[in-house]
Amino acid sequence: MSKVYILGGAQTDFERNWKKEGKNMVALLKEAVTDGLANADITFDDIKELNKDNRVACFVGNFIAEKYTEQGHLGAFMTEVNAAFYGVPSARYEAACASSSVAIDAAQTKIKSGDYDVAIVVGWELMKTVDSKTGGDFLGRAAFYEKEGKDIDFPFPKLFGKLADETLKKYPIEEKRYMDALASISAINYSNGKRNPMAQTRKWFMSYEQASTRGTETNPLVGGKLAVSDCSQVTDGAAVVVLASEKFMKERGIKEKPVIKGYGHRVAPMLFEKKMADNAASAFILPWTRQAVVDAYKRSGLTVDDMDVFETHDCFTSSEYAAISSFGLTEPSREYEAVESGLISFDGKKPINPSGGLIGCGHPVGASGARMFLDLYKQVTGTAGRYQIHGVRNAMMLNIGGSATTNYVFVVGVDR
Amino acid sequence: MNIKTVTVVGATGTMGANIAGIFASFGGAKVYMIGRDIEKVKRTIPRTVKSVKADSIAKNLIPADFTMLEQCVADSDLVFESCAENIHVKTETAARIGKALKSDAVSCTGTSGLSVTALAECYPEDLRSRFFGVHMFNPPYSMSLCELIETKYSEKELADELKDYLDRTLLRTVVEVKDSPAFLGNRIGFQFINEALQYAETYKDNGGIDYIDAILGSFTGRSMAPLNTSDFVGLDVHKAIVDNIYQNTDDYAHETFILPQYVQKLIDEKKLGRKSGEGLYKLVRYDNGLKRPTVLDINTGMYRDRIPYVFPFADNMKKYIAEGEYIKAFDQLVNNHSLEAEICLSFLLKYIVYSLYAAKEVGYTIEAADDVMATGFNWCPPLAMYQALSSVSDVKTLIKERLTDIRGKIDIDGLLADIKPSRYDYRLYFKSGK
Numbered sequence: 125m126s127k128v129y130i131l132g133g134a135q136t137d138f139e140r141n142w143k144k145e146g147k148n149m150v151a152l153l154k155e156a157v158t159d160g161l162a163n164a165d166i167t168f169d170d171i172k173e174l175n176k177d178n179r180v181a182c183f184v185g186n187f188i189a190e191k192y193t194e195q196g197h198l199g200a201f202m203t204e205v206n207a208a209f210y211g212v213p214s215a216r217y218e219a220a221c222a223s224s225s226v227a228i229d230a231a232q233t234k235i236k237s238g239d240y241d242v243a244i245v246v247g248w249e250l251m252k253t254v255d256s257k258t259g260g261d262f263l264g265r266a267a268f269y270e271k272e273g274k275d276i277d278f279p280f281p282k283l284f285g286k287l288a289d290e291t292l293k294k295y296p297i298e299e300k301r302y303m304d305a306l307a308s309i310s311a312i313n314y315s316n317g318k319r320n321p322m323a324q325t326r327k328w329f330m331s332y333e334q335a336s337t338r339g340t341e342t343n344p345l346v347g348g349k350l351a352v353s354d355c356s357q358v359t360d361g362a363a364v365v366v367l368a369s370e371k372f373m374k375e376r377g378i379k380e381k382p383v384i385k386g387y388g389h390r391v392a393p394m395l396f397e398k399k400m401a402d403n404a405a406s407a408f409i410l411p412w413t414r415q416a417v418v419d420a421y422k423r424s425g426l427t428v429d430d431m432d433v434f435e436t437h438d439c440f441t442s443s444e445y446a447a448i449s450s451f452g453l454t455e456p457s458r459e460y461e462a463v464e465s466g467l468i469s470f471d472g473k474k475p476i477n478p479s480g481g482l483i484g485c486g487h488p489v490g491a492s493g494a495r496m497f498l499d500l501y502k503q504v505t506g507t508a509g510r511y512q513i514h515g516v517r518n519a520m521m522l523n524i525g526g527s528a529t530t531n532y533v534f535v536v537g538v539d540r
Numbered sequence: 541m542n543i544k545t546v547t548v549v550g551a552t553g554t555m556g557a558n559i560a561g562i563f564a565s566f567g568g569a570k571v572y573m574i575g576r577d578i579e580k581v582k583r584t585i586p587r588t589v590k591s592v593k594a595d596s597i598a599k600n601l602i603p604a605d606f607t608m609l610e611q612c613v614a615d616s617d618l619v620f621e622s623c624a625e626n627i628h629v630k631t632e633t634a635a636r637i638g639k640a641l642k643s644d645a646v647s648c649t650g651t652s653g654l655s656v657t658a659l660a661e662c663y664p665e666d667l668r669s670r671f672f673g674v675h676m677f678n679p680p681y682s683m684s685l686c687e688l689i690e691t692k693y694s695e696k697e698l699a700d701e702l703k704d705y706l707d708r709t710l711l712r713t714v715v716e717v718k719d720s721p722a723f724l725g726n727r728i729g730f731q732f733i734n735e736a737l738q739y740a741e742t743y744k745d746n747g748g749i750d751y752i753d754a755i756l757g758s759f760t761g762r763s764m765a766p767l768n769t770s771d772f773v774g775l776d777v778h779k780a781i782v783d784n785i786y787q788n789t790d791d792y793a794h795e796t797f798i799l800p801q802y803v804q805k806l807i808d809e810k811k812l813g814r815k816s817g818e819g820l821y822k823l824v825r826y827d828n829g830l831k832r833p834t835v836l837d838i839n840t841g842m843y844r845d846r847i848p849y850v851f852p853f854a855d856n857m858k859k860y861i862a863e864g865e866y867i868k869a870f871d872q873l874v875n876n877h878s879l880e881a882e883i884c885l886s887f888l889l890k891y892i893v894y895s896l897y898a899a900k901e902v903g904y905t906i907e908a909a910d911d912v913m914a915t916g917f918n919w920c921p922p923l924a925m926y927q928a929l930s931s932v933s934d935v936k937t938l939i940k941e942r943l944t945d946i947r948g949k950i951d952i953d954g955l956l957a958d959i960k961p962s963r964y965d966y967r968l969y970f971k972s973g974k
Contacts, residue, residue, distance in 0.1 A: 135831065137968065146758075146972030151864030155967060318711065327684060329565040334596040342595045 126369040128232045128384040130536065131463035132164035133245075133365035133498045138324040138486035141252045142360045149193055149250055150204045152362050157205045157246060160364025166242065168208035174242055179372075181240045182214035183231040185224025185247035186490035191262040192253050200304065202246070205394050213240075218490075218527030220266035221439065222512040223247065223388075225493030225532035231367050232384050241372040246361035249493030259358055264490070268394050268524040278346060281355060283396050284440035285348025287409070290400050291442065294409055295457040303349060305463040306441035307336035310353045312463075313438055313477055316470055317484025324357050324486030342445045347440075354441040356482035363494035365501065381539065382504040385518065386424030388533035396527045407456040413524065414450040416531035420520065421452075424535040428452035431535075432516040433503050434474065435496040437524045438481040447522050449474070470511075478503070478511040493523040493532060500536040541705040543647075545573040547616040549609065549623060549633055552584045555650055556622035558680050561588040563620070564597040566710045571601050572612035578605040610640035613969055617642070622650040625780060630654060634662035641667055646702060648674040650716050652726065653784045656719045657691040668693035672702060675723055676712070677916040685916030686712035687723045712724050713915040715908045721788040724902040725912035726781050728895045729919070732887065734782045735796040736766040737803055739883065744838040749820050749848050754849040755884045758971040759857045759869070761920030761928070766812065771813035771820045775806055791901065793894055794948040802838050818843070853881035862972035869970065870932045882942070888925060893946065895922035896955045920969030923962035928970070 136156050161167065169519040174180040182202045189195045197315055199215035218228040224247025224460055231243035235476075251259055264273025273279040288306070293297055314330035317323035330353060337343055338351035342388035345351050373381065392412035393399050399410070408414040421427055438444035453467060453474055462468050468476040479485045479499045482492060496530060500519040502508040548560045551573030563569045573588070577580040581603035589598050604612050613619050619637050626937045630651065641647055642665075647670055649659050656673035663671055673689030680686075686706050691698050699716075706712040734809055740752045747754075753765035762769075770778045779799050786797035804922030806812070822843045824832040834843040843870045853876035860869035873885055898911035910921035920928065931937050936956050940947060 137965070140968060144971070144973075145968070146858070146862055147864060148862055154864035327682065329592045329594050329681075331565075331568070331594070331596060334594045337596050340595040342589065342593045531827065 134159035156362035164366035183227035185227035222525035249488035251492040281347025294387040308337040313483035317480025356487040359486035361488035374465035389421030390416040420533040496521040561592040565592040613640040640661035725916040809885040924966040928966040
C-alpha cells in the first residue's frame, strides 16, 4: 500500500460573507481550488495530464447545500471550477459536520490502493445565505431531525448544553469549576484566532471575564447552561487539501512532505439519549469519540506523548472539554486540569486549536474537517505563521458530526 | 506599555464613545469617560458596551464631567482627547490636560484634521514629547485603521511603545503618517469621493448623483458607492475634510478638493445626509410603511426616484464577479469603451496614482496607502487594485493613455517604480451587487 502524502492546500478567509459579496458557490470553489492547487504546486495543466491516465480524482465534502444553496450533485461542480476537471472522477461525501473528513478518508483510501496518484479534497459550506434561526433548523438535520430537531429553535446548542449537564452528572466536578473551564476554553480559542489571518473572529473582542458572564444581553444563554460565547460561529468558507501517492512524489522528486499516519472513524448511536445510556459502562462520556482516537493512535503506532499539537471540534466548549480526555491528555473526569494548568493553551505543552478552532477560526460545517487537516499540515511543515507551534513533528485532529455521532480522527506527521 | 487607566475626553461623541469601548475591551483598562453633561455620559455607556459586544466592560467605564477632568487625567496612564473638531475647544482642552498629566503618561488627540504639532504646543514643554495624534476610523470595532502621528517634539522610543500597544493590545492596524492635513486615509478617500461629487455635477444631464454611483458601485472594489458614502459620513463632515485639504495643501489634484456648489447648498439647507434624513439621497417613508428611495436631481434641486441604470460593462462585470471570474470582469472594464466604462476605469487609475502620490507625501512607506484604504475604508487598496488591473493590461500604459490630463503634472514612471505586490487579496473587495 502506498503512503499518503500531503502536498498542501488552502482555506478561504472565514471572515467573508459571500452573500454580501454577491458571489455564489462556484466563486467560492474557484477561489479555494485555485489557491489550494497553487499552494500544492499543482497546475490545471497537471490535472489534464494526470487525467489522461485516470490518475487524479476529487472528493467534495459538504453537509447540506441542498438547504443552504438549493443545490445537490456537488461533486460534479468541479467541472465549473475549470475545464481541466472535465472527465475527472469526483463525488460528494457527507457526514454532517464531519463531511470533509469522510472525503479525506475516501481520498486516502484511493491513494493507498494505488487507484489514483493525486486526490483533491474540497470541503465547503455557505451558511450565511439564510438567517440564523433558519440555519439552526437546517443544522438540526445532523441530529435525528424528527425526534431532536423538528420545531425546536436552535437544536444543536440545546444538545451540547445537555452534554454539559450530563458531564456534570457523570463526573464529580463542581458546576462552577466546570463552567469556568468552559469559559477558559472559549477565551483560549478566541485568543488563538487573533493569530490567524484567516480566522472569522480575528477582530472580535472576547475575554475570560466576558465568556464567564453568561446570561447577559451581549452573552445570552442559548442552550441550557451554554451561552453565545460557548458556541462556534456561523461561517461561509472552503478548505482544500491535496494528497499524493509515493509514486507521484518520486516522479516529481518532491521531498519532505508530511504523511497521514493514522485515522480513526467510529459512529456512535444517533440519538443523544442513546449515546448517554450507552456510556454508562465507560469512564468516558463519549466512548466512541475516545475509541476513534485510540484507533488512530494504534494505526499510527504513536501515543499521546508523540503529539505536539491538536485541532479539535469545538463546536461548543462542552465538546472540546470532552475531547481533552478522549485525546488522552487527562483521565476522564479530570479534563479541567488540562485547562487550569495551561496544558492546552497556545504556550502550553499540548496546545489545542492554535488556529482558533471552530469558535475562533469559524465553522463552515462541511469545510471544518479539511480546515483542521490543513492546519495539521501547516503545523507539521512549519508554515502556520503567527499561530505556528514550535517544532511540531506529529499532530492530531478530531472532527465530529452531529452530537458526536460520527467521529473522525487523523494523525499527520513528518515522514520518517 | 502598561496602560491600566485611560481618560477619554469628549466621550459622548460617536468616536469618543466607541474608542472608550476599545480601551476598555481589548485594552482591559479602566476608562474615565468625560462629557459636558454627566447624565449624557451615563446614557452613552450602554452604547459603548454594545459597540464591542461585551457587558463585562461596563464596570470599567466611569462617567465624569469636565469639572472632574484634572482629577481623571492625574489618575490616567493614557489620555485620549476626542472633542469636537474645533481648534479653540481642542487647544483649551489640551492646555487643561497638560496641567494635570502625569509625567510618565501618554496623551493623544483623535483629531481628524487639525495640526497635531499645534496641539502639542498647548502642552508644557516637558510633556510635548509624550503627545501624539491617534486617528481612528468609524466604527473602530470593525475598521481597524489607526493613523499614528508624531510631531517634531515626540519621543521616538515612546512612539514605538505606543505603536506596539495600539497594534498588539488594541489590535489596530497602525500606520505612521506625517502631520499633514486630514492625514493619509481621508486624503486619498475624499479625493476620490469629492471628485465623484464633481463628476455628478458635470454629468447631471446623464442622471448626476445616482449615475456616478452606478458607475462606481461595489463591483469596483468597495462596500458602498462613493456618493452614498459621503451621505453616510455626513455632508458637513465631508466639507470639513475637503476644505481643510484644499486650504492647506497644494498638489496636482488640488482642484478635485473643491466642494461642488450643489453640495454647499444642501449643507446650507441642513440636508446633511443620512443623519438628517436627506442629503444626496432621501428615503421617503409613507404612513403604510412603504419606503421609496429617491435621489437629488442636481438640475431641478428636487428629489426623484432612483434610476435603474443599465450599463452593459457594469452588468457583465457583476455577472463575472458573482462566479469568481475576476479577470473576465476586469477585461470588460478595460476593453469596453462606453462613456461609463471609461469614467469608471479613469477613477480607478486616478485612485492608484493619487494613493501612491499621497503615500509619498504623507506616509513613510508605499504600503501605508494599502493599509489605510483597506482597513479604514474597506476599499480595494491601491496596490491590490494595481495587481487586479495588471491581470488584463499593462497598468502603466493604461494610466498614460487614459489619464492624459495628469501626464505632464507628475512623474508617473517614478511613482510606479516603487510598486510592490499587495498584502491584500483584491478578490474580497470586488462585489457583485448595486
